[in-house]
Amino acid sequence: MKSDIASTFLPVAPPVILDGLYSDDQRRRMLDVVRREGPWSLILAQYFSSPEEVIATTTGRLPEGFKPTWDMFLNPVFRGYFARDGVNYFPELDDCFYNPKFINLVRDYWKTPYVECDQLMFNLQGPSSAGGAPHVDGTHFRGLYGNNAPTWLLNIMAKSGLFRRWQAKKAQVIAWYYQGTIGGGFHYWPDGPDKSPATLEAPMWGRGVVVENEMMFHSSQGCGPVDQRRPAGLTIKSTISADPETSNGWRIKTGDEVVAKVPEKEFRLLIHWGAQVYGDLAELKLARDHSDDMTVDRAIDMLISDLRARGETFEVPTDPVRDPDFISLLTRVYDIGQLKDVPEDPSAPRRAA
Numbered sequence: 116m117k118s119d120i121a122s123t124f125l126p127v128a129p130p131v132i133l134d135g136l137y138s139d140d141q142r143r144r145m146l147d148v149v150r151r152e153g154p155w156s157l158i159l160a161q162y163f164s165s166p167e168e169v170i171a172t173t174t175g176r177l178p179e180g181f182k183p184t185w186d187m188f189l190n191p192v193f194r195g196y197f198a199r200d201g202v203n204y205f206p207e208l209d210d211c212f213y214n215p216k217f218i219n220l221v222r223d224y225w226k227t228p229y230v231e232c233d234q235l236m237f238n239l240q241g242p243s244s245a246g247g248a249p250h251v252d253g254t255h256f257r258g259l260y261g262n263n264a265p266t267w268l269l270n271i272m273a274k275s276g277l278f279r280r281w282q283a284k285k286a287q288v289i290a291w292y293y294q295g296t297i298g299g300g301f302h303y304w305p306d307g308p309d310k311s312p313a314t315l316e317a318p319m320w321g322r323g324v325v326v327e328n329e330m331m332f333h334s335s336q337g338c339g340p341v342d343q344r345r346p347a348g349l350t351i352k353s354t355i356s357a358d359p360e361t362s363n364g365w366r367i368k369t370g371d372e373v374v375a376k377v378p379e380k381e382f383r384l385l386i387h388w389g390a391q392v393y394g395d396l397a398e399l400k401l402a403r404d405h406s407d408d409m410t411v412d413r414a415i416d417m418l419i420s421d422l423r424a425r426g427e428t429f430e431v432p433t434d435p436v437r438d439p440d441f442i443s444l445l446t447r448v449y450d451i452g453q454l455k456d457v458p459e460d461p462s463a464p465r466r467a468a
């Protein structure tokens with residue numbers, strides 16, 4: 116493990132574990148929107164335009180000349196947004212998004228009053244595997260966001276440690292609803308990726324965590340029967356939606372074809388509320404007046420200087436943002452290595468408590 120990089124990945128405070136994050140009424144209203152508004156696409160399909168970009172966001176590293184394919188990463192986990200960039204799309208969920216309880220949890224967590232509601236999103240899954248290596252969540256920097264910079268670049272910037280001055284301060288309140296009997300928990304590395312992880316075990320019904328997932332490695336635990344975790348016919352274009360034939364079931368489709376049905380008892384719902392945090396008013400002002408913004412060109416220049424300082428020899432590509440060889444080089448140099456004690460996905464039911 117490259118300790119100079121790995122040791123910088125510590126959350127601002129230890130995760131706080133809480134129960135009853137949403138009321139039954141709030142959960143029902145959120146689920147009503149999810150069932151009404153689908154279908155929802157794969158997480159992978161929403162953030163990446165090539166398999167190389169997936170590699171760049173994880174700790175993985177490929178042998179020279181190996182060409183990754185989507186098939187390596189396909190996992191039936193889907194995502195949608197209730198609120199994004201500070202805007203709630205569904206007025207019936209105002210209390211879930213503009214959530215005073217969560218705002219105050221994050222104020223306590225970061226020790227600052229300046230907290231701004233950023234997003235409310237959900238992951239939907241039936242039986243699935245952990246879905247890749249543990250990761251840190253995509254972050255952004257003053258001036259560079261998901262809508263004007265590729266995900267892989269933002270992740271490399273975070274891993275490099277060169278851009279902390281511009282990096283957003285964030286926190287999340289994440290809640291799970293899963294009553295299946297196999298797996299379905301949450302692994303996290305609160306003491307850094309070179310120390311042993313902790314696991315929040317399922318079953319969970321409104322239990323969750325206050326975390327800083329941009330600076331803490333984490334992963335979900337695989338869930339459900341092993342032989343159902345990879346439906347035949349699943350592709351990068353598959354979607355999930357409410358199953359009209361059952362009152363609480365779901366179905367996964369590829370085009371018009373139903374490739375899997377997910378019964379309520381195997382359905383895992385994650386609700387992810389995210390906030391932006393400012394340490395003081397000066398920092399808030401810098402974010403708002405754009406007097407200290409990062410740009411893609413400046414970020415690439417800083418990365419190239421750092422690669423040279425590290426003794427790497429390479430040709431600067433004409434289109435570095437889309438050049439697979441350049442992306443692979445950055446991935447190798449800022450690889451934090453293997454995380455300590457990555458748990459195996461469980462295959463057998465938990466023992467009854």
Ligand SMILES: [Fe+2]
Pocket residue numbers: 250251252328333
């Ligand atoms: Fe994550």
